[in-house]
Amino acid sequence: MSLAGATLAERKSAYLRENKLLLELDNISCNFGQQPVVKDLSFNLDQAHQACLLGASGCGKTTVLRAIAGFQPICQGEIRLDGMSISRANYSLPVEQRGIGMVFQDYALFPHLTVAQNIAFGLKNRTPSQQQNMIAEMLELVGLEDTRNRFPHELSGGQQQRVATARALAPEPRLLLLDEPFSNLDASLRERLVGDLSEILKQRETAALLVTHDQQEAFALADQIAVLQAGELLQMASPQTLYQQPAQVAVAEFVGQGSWLEGVLTNVGTIKTSLGELSGVICPDQQQLCFDSPEALKQYSGQSAKILIRPEQLQLDDQSRYQAKLIRKVYQGGNYLLTLELVGKNLLCKTPWQTSTNLELQKMVGIKINNTQ
Numbered sequence: 363m364s365l366a367g368a369t370l371a372e373r374k375s376a377y378l379r380e381n382k383l384l385l386e387l388d389n390i391s392c393n394f395g396q397q398p399v400v401k402d403l404s405f406n407l408d409q410a411h412q413a414c415l416l417g418a419s420g421c422g423k424t425t426v427l428r429a430i431a432g433f434q435p436i437c438q439g440e441i442r443l444d445g446m447s448i449s450r451a452n453y454s455l456p457v458e459q460r461g462i463g464m465v466f467q468d469y470a471l472f473p474h475l476t477v478a479q480n481i482a483f484g485l486k487n488r489t490p491s492q493q494q495n496m497i498a499e500m501l502e503l504v505g506l507e508d509t510r511n512r513f514p515h516e517l518s519g520g521q522q523q524r525v526a527t528a529r530a531l532a533p534e535p536r537l538l539l540l541d542e543p544f545s546n547l548d549a550s551l552r553e554r555l556v557g558d559l560s561e562i563l564k565q566r567e568t569a570a571l572l573v574t575h576d577q578q579e580a581f582a583l584a585d586q587i588a589v590l591q592a593g594e595l596l597q598m599a600s601p602q603t604l605y606q607q608p609a610q611v612a613v614a615e616f617v618g619q620g621s622w623l624e625g626v627l628t629n630v631g632t633i634k635t636s637l638g639e640l641s642g643v644i645c646p647d648q649q650q651l652c653f654d655s656p657e658a659l660k661q662y663s664g665q666s667a668k669i670l671i672r673p674e675q676l677q678l679d680d681q682s683r684y685q686a687k688l689i690r691k692v693y694q695g696g697n698y699l700l701t702l703e704l705v706g707k708n709l710l711c712k713t714p715w716q717t718s719t720n721l722e723l724q725k726m727v728g729i730k731i732n733n734t735q
C-alpha cells in the first residue's frame with residue numbers, strides 16, 4: 363500500500379496492521395575524528411511506543427539522538443524509519459525530510475516569535491485555517507491557551523518547555539525526539555511535566571525517544587529503556603525488567619539503588635551468604651553478566667559470586683538470627699533508608715517510618731531477606 367498523502371491516523375493503522383517497526387538502528391557507529399563514541403548500536407522502536415536512552419554523562423546519548431534526527435552522520439550501520447533507510451555510511455536523508463520532531467534541552471524557541479507563531483513554524487505547508495486549528499489544538503493540549511500572544515521571554519521555564527513540545531508535535535511527526543527536555547526545571551515541576559508529556563504522547567499515539575540521565579524520568583515515561591555505557595548498549599528492556607532482572611553488573615549498579623552481598627554458589631543455583639541461602643540476581647566472580655535463573659547458575663557451582671540486594675528486599679525482623687549494625691538513617695518521607703553493616707559489608711534497607719523512628723544508630727538490629735530460600 364502506498365502511504366504517500368495518507369493522514370497520520372491512516373499511516374499509523376497501516377503500520378500497525380503490517381506490524382512494522384517505526385525506527386530501526388542496525389549496528390550503527392559514530393566517530394568524532396578518530397574517536398569512536400557510538401559503537402555497534404542496535405535497537406528498535408515500535409509505532410506509538412515511548413523509549414528512553416539512559417546513561418551517564420558522555421556515554422553518547424545525544425549523539426545517537428542527533429544521528430536519528432539527521433544532524434550527525436554515522437560511519438557504519440543503518441538507521442531506518444518506517445522501513446526506509448534514512449542514514450548509513452556516506453548517506454544522510456536531510457533533516458527536514460525525515461518527519462521527525464525534536465525538543466531540545468534549551469527548548470530553542472524563536473525569541474522574536476509569539477507562542478502561536480512558534481507553534482505555526484513547522485506548519486508552512488498548511489492553509490491558514492488549518493494552521494489556526496492546529497495552534498488552538500496544541501495550546502489546549504499543553505494547557506497554554508492564555509499565552510498564545512506572549513513571547514518566549516514572557517514565559518516561565520515550564521511554560522517554555524510546553525511550547526517547545528507543542529511546536530514539535532504540531533506537524534504530527536512520526537517520531538518525537540527529546541533531549542533532556544526537563545533538565546532545566548526544578549524537581550517538582552519536572553515530575554508534573556513528565557506525567558503530562560506521557561499523557562500527551564499516549565493521547566496522540568506518538569512514538570517518542572527521550573534522552574536522560576535521570577532514571578525517575580525514564581521510568582515515568584518509557585515502555586522500554588536502553589541503558590548505554592561508553593557508546594555501547596548494555597541492555598534494552600522494560601523498567602521492571604531492568605530493575606528486577608538486570609543482565610549486567612553495570613545495569614544493576616546504574617538503575618536503582620542496591621548493594622552486593624558475597625557468597626558461594628550451590629549446585630542448585632542459589633548462593634550461600636551471611637544472610638542465609640538466597641536466590642535472585644547473581645553475578646559469579648570474574649563475570650560482568652548477571653543471572654537470575656538457577657539453571658544458568660548451576661554451571662558456576664562452588665564458585666564465589668555476589669547477589670544484588672535492593673533496599674526493599676531487606677526487612678527488619680526482631681526475631682531474625684541475622685544481626686546488623688545500624689550506621690545511617692535517612693528520612694525520605696513515608697520511609698527511612700537505613701544503612702546496615704553486616705560483617706563489614708554495607709547494605710541498604712528501605713523501611714516504613716513507623717518501624718524505624720526509634721531505632722538508634724550504632725545499635726544492632728535483626729534483618730532478613732524477604733525471599734530467603
Ligand SMILES: Nc1ncnc2c1ncn2[C@@H]1O[C@H](COP(=O)(O)OP(=O)(O)OP(=O)(O)O)[C@@H](O)[C@H]1O
Nearest residue numbers: 394399417418419420421422423424425426573575
Ligand atoms: N562535536 C564534538 N566533537 C568531539 N567530541 C564530541 C562532540 N560532541 C560530543 N563529543 C564527545 O562524544 C562523547 C558523547 O557525547 P554525547 O553528548 O553524545 O554524550 P551524552 O551521553 O549525551 O552526555 P550528556 O548526558 O553529558 O549530555 C563525549 O565523550 C563527548 O565529549
